[in-house]
Amino acid sequence: MENFIAYNPTKLHxxxxxxxxxxxxxxxxxxxxxxxxxxGSIKRNGIYEKTIHQLKSxxxxxxxxxxxxxxxxxxxxxxxxxxxRKNKVDVILAVGGGSVIDSAKIISITIPVxxxxxxxxxxxxxxxxxxxxxxxxxxxxxxxEMNPFAVIQNKKTQQKLGYGHDLIYNKHSFLDPQNTFTVxxxxxxxxxxxxxxxxxxxxFGEGNASLSDRLVFSINKEAIDYGKDLLENLDxxxxxxxxxxxxxxxxxxxxxxxxVSGDWGVHSIGHILSLLYDTPHGASLTIVIPAWLKFxxxxxxxxxxxxxxxxxxxxxxDETITAFENFFRSIDCPIRLRDIxxxxxxxxxxxxxxxxxxxxxxxxxxxxxDRAEILNLFY
Amino acid sequence: MENFIAYNPTKLHxxxxxxxxxxxxxxxxxxxxxxxxxxGSIKRNGIYEKTIHQLKSxxxxxxxxxxxxxxxxxxxxxxxxxxxRKNKVDVILAVGGGSVIDSAKIISITIPVxxxxxxxxxxxxxxxxxxxxxxxxxxxxxxxEMNPFAVIQNKKTQQKLGYGHDLIYNKHSFLDPQNTFTVxxxxxxxxxxxxxxxxxxxxFGEGNASLSDRLVFSINKEAIDYGKDLLENLDxxxxxxxxxxxxxxxxxxxxxxxxVSGDWGVHSIGHILSLLYDTPHGASLTIVIPAWLKFxxxxxxxxxxxxxxxxxxxxxxDETITAFENFFRSIDCPIRLRDIxxxxxxxxxxxxxxxxxxxxxxxxxxxxxDRAEILNLFY
Numbered sequence: 001m002e003n004f005i006a007y008n009p010t011k012l013h014x015x016x017x018x019x020x021x022x023x024x025x026x027x028x029x030x031x032x033x034x035x036x037x038x039x040g041s042i043k044r045n046g047i048y049e050k051t052i053h054q055l056k057s058x059x060x061x062x063x064x065x066x067x068x069x070x071x072x073x074x075x076x077x078x079x080x081x082x083x084x085r086k087n088k089v090d091v092i093l094a095v096g097g098g099s100v101i102d103s104a105k106i107i108s109i110t111i112p113v114x115x116x117x118x119x120x121x122x123x124x125x126x127x128x129x130x131x132x133x134x135x136x137x138x139x140x141x142x143x144x145e146m147n148p149f150a151v152i153q154n155k156k157t158q159q160k161l162g163y164g165h166d167l168i169y170n171k172h173s174f175l176d177p178q179n180t181f182t183v184x185x186x187x188x189x190x191x192x193x194x195x196x197x198x199x200x201x202x203x204f205g206e207g208n209a210s211l212s213d214r215l216v217f218s219i220n221k222e223a224i225d226y227g228k229d230l231l232e233n234l235d236x237x238x239x240x241x242x243x244x245x246x247x248x249x250x251x252x253x254x255x256x257x258x259x260v261s262g263d264w265g266v267h268s269i270g271h272i273l274s275l276l277y278d279t280p281h282g283a284s285l286t287i288v289i290p291a292w293l294k295f296x297x298x299x300x301x302x303x304x305x306x307x308x309x310x311x312x313x314x315x316x317x318d319e320t321i322t323a324f325e326n327f328f329r330s331i332d333c334p335i336r337l338r339d340i341x342x343x344x345x346x347x348x349x350x351x352x353x354x355x356x357x358x359x360x361x362x363x364x365x366x367x368x369x370d371r372a373e374i375l376n377l378f379y
Numbered sequence: 380m381e382n383f384i385a386y387n388p389t390k391l392h393x394x395x396x397x398x399x400x401x402x403x404x405x406x407x408x409x410x411x412x413x414x415x416x417x418x419g420s421i422k423r424n425g426i427y428e429k430t431i432h433q434l435k436s437x438x439x440x441x442x443x444x445x446x447x448x449x450x451x452x453x454x455x456x457x458x459x460x461x462x463x464r465k466n467k468v469d470v471i472l473a474v475g476g477g478s479v480i481d482s483a484k485i486i487s488i489t490i491p492v493x494x495x496x497x498x499x500x501x502x503x504x505x506x507x508x509x510x511x512x513x514x515x516x517x518x519x520x521x522x523x524e525m526n527p528f529a530v531i532q533n534k535k536t537q538q539k540l541g542y543g544h545d546l547i548y549n550k551h552s553f554l555d556p557q558n559t560f561t562v563x564x565x566x567x568x569x570x571x572x573x574x575x576x577x578x579x580x581x582x583f584g585e586g587n588a589s590l591s592d593r594l595v596f597s598i599n600k601e602a603i604d605y606g607k608d609l610l611e612n613l614d615x616x617x618x619x620x621x622x623x624x625x626x627x628x629x630x631x632x633x634x635x636x637x638x639v640s641g642d643w644g645v646h647s648i649g650h651i652l653s654l655l656y657d658t659p660h661g662a663s664l665t666i667v668i669p670a671w672l673k674f675x676x677x678x679x680x681x682x683x684x685x686x687x688x689x690x691x692x693x694x695x696x697d698e699t700i701t702a703f704e705n706f707f708r709s710i711d712c713p714i715r716l717r718d719i720x721x722x723x724x725x726x727x728x729x730x731x732x733x734x735x736x737x738x739x740x741x742x743x744x745x746x747x748x749d750r751a752e753i754l755n756l757f758y
Contacts, residue, residue, distance in 0.1 A: 008387065011384060014383050014385065214596075
């Protein structure tokens with residue numbers, strides 16, 4: 001068991017109608033609010049209206065930045081930062097999924113400094129402080145609502161990178177499972193895939209941590225036991241709630257104590273597919289996980305089998321991989337590249353970008369040759 | 380799944396030699412330090428010396444209050460409060476187990492107000508703010524190092540009560556498993572019993588929360604899988620670390636999301652034994668748990684069996700109770716009143732105090748008759 005620091009200052013408000021408390025949470029920090037959201041789905045499902053109602057209740061002065069993309073890009077971060085700087089906002093309110101909240105996190109540390117958002121990713125800037133950030137989550141997936149991480153794409157440098165800093169924790173996060181009722185079936189499944197992948201990254205990280213492993217199993221089992229049911233009952237409150245909370249737990253550092261690090265090899269490969277084909281994040285991961293496991297099954301057979309035993313009740317690494325493939329299929333996620341209509345001709349460009357980005361795990365490092373072998377297993 | 384707020388601002392520093400960071404953590408808050416500890420065991424095992432070294436490294440002005448008792452009493456809280464008030468301390472440093480840290484928590488909110496410590500328990504006072512509190516934990520048991528609860532005894536009113544408030548979270552907690560190497564075998568076992576009892580209180584609370592149930596199983600299994608081993612290897616770092624972290628997780632609210640409340644019937648009965656016979660807290664619980672389960676086995680047979688299935692691999696409520704008794708016996712904890720040398724003549728005074736204190740669970744409420752029946756099962 002390795003040394004660790006456990007720290008998570010986010011206050012998570014979870015449940016039915018928790019947005020009723022949004023106004024008073026915002027008011028703690030001031031009345032000039034930068035409201036950040038995505039493509040406008042919140043206007044169709046009523047969440048925007050509820051948000052504005054809360055903002056009006058505290059007489060907030062609101063500056064809106066909308067149009068954050070599903071794979072968020074750094075240009076939006078910089079444009080929203082400018083809006084926030086110019087209007088000297090007291091607090092940022094992000095309403096949306098991982099892309100919106102991740103963007104808002106970087107906006108929150110970019111506003112107070114004379115840098116662009118990407119400077120944190122390139123190492124040119126260090127955050128000094130953050131504009132307080134409050135989020136309303138509208139899709140269960142990334143766990144960003146209760147962690148210090150943010151993933152942004154830079155199309156110019158062809159990079160999709162993660163950034164982590166304690167300053168970017170949300171002050172408050174509001175999670176009402178009802179707000180996810182309108183998430184379509186496919187994106188609901190990708191969210192489940194994402195939480196399973198987060199468990200994967202923790203479990204295959206470095207370090208021997210029995211209780212954290214058991215937490216991985218627990219969270220995974222929620223996805224396995226209730227994920228498929230949810231897809232058949234998209235407006236079932238309790239199923240939405242179970243998956244939403246599991247997604248938060250999968251990446252709020254609960255699975256990390258006692259480990260040196262997570263692995264993140266699967267995510268770093270998945271990001272390449274999103275960069276090239278705009279593959280939804282979760283869908284990229286269900287293609288990568290089976291390939292990653294097959295590549296590693298001779299190297300760490302017992303570790304893979306131990307996972308399978310604890311979450312699927314199977315006995316070997318091979319059975320574990322089959323069980324994962326069956327599970328991903330059962331929630332209609334792609335497990336081969338052809339499932340996202342990328343043919344053999346894609347191989348060369350994927351490999352090129354994998355090597356350019358030096359995709360690898362922190363614990364299970366990948367060479368150029370390893371990448372080529374894993375890529376072969378996508379087909 | 381019920382609405383909940385998940386919030387825990389304590390920064391937990393866990394692992395080998397983490398006390399090296401104690402000085403700089405204290406310095407965040409000032410240099411006038413109220414140092415609170417117990418009967419002096421920290422002077423024999425070197426922890427006092429390490430603490431003083433850290434305090435000297437930041438040129439702290441230290442005011443010492445020692446002698447906090449294993450079942451902490453309100454007089455010590457008030458005396459230490461007076462010392463802290465008089466010397467206008469900036470920060471409180473608690474070095475010890477649950478009794479020391481619980482006392483320090485109440486001291487931290489009593490210093491800033493014109494009240495005595497018990498006024499918070501009796502409802503006469505509400506905390507306004509808290510002197511920042513930092514702890515060094517020396518025994519794995521109560522979980523107080525990362526929660527907002529404090530249990531104190533009042534001999535005058537013959538009460539032992541719990542108090543909870545967000546203001547009494549530790550700012551930092553330092554947990555070095557090496558600091559628990561000298562905890563004797565019996566108290567090591569009582570700590571394990573305490574963490575199992577905390578799982579019990581969460582699991583039998585009100586509300587249907589599948590992931591929180593799985594966390595209960597996970598934490599329980601750490602105790603079951605490693606508890607007995609630890610008693611045979613008291614200076615094994617990894618075993619100490621597993622039990623120490625499990626004890627923290629058992630009562631840092633990780634097992635509560637989705638529930639309305641815990642139960643706390645077992646604890647409220649156990650406190651009576653401690654009040655009457657100075658029974659160590661953990662030892663009182665292993666007597667109460669089997670009796671509590673036997674009393675409830677006709678009322679909630681499936682709930683009890685589900686716990687047994689998931690942590691012991693057994694199938695019925697009866698088998699679950701036997702498995703708990705065997706486990707408690709295996710770590711040399713008492714499971715009947717005669718094991719702590721209290722005979723039949725004790726029955727009347729125990730029942731009187733149980734009824735006087737109206738001991739009960741929050742979820743599984745107990746009448747006078749229920750108490751008498753549970754008490755019969757102690758013998």
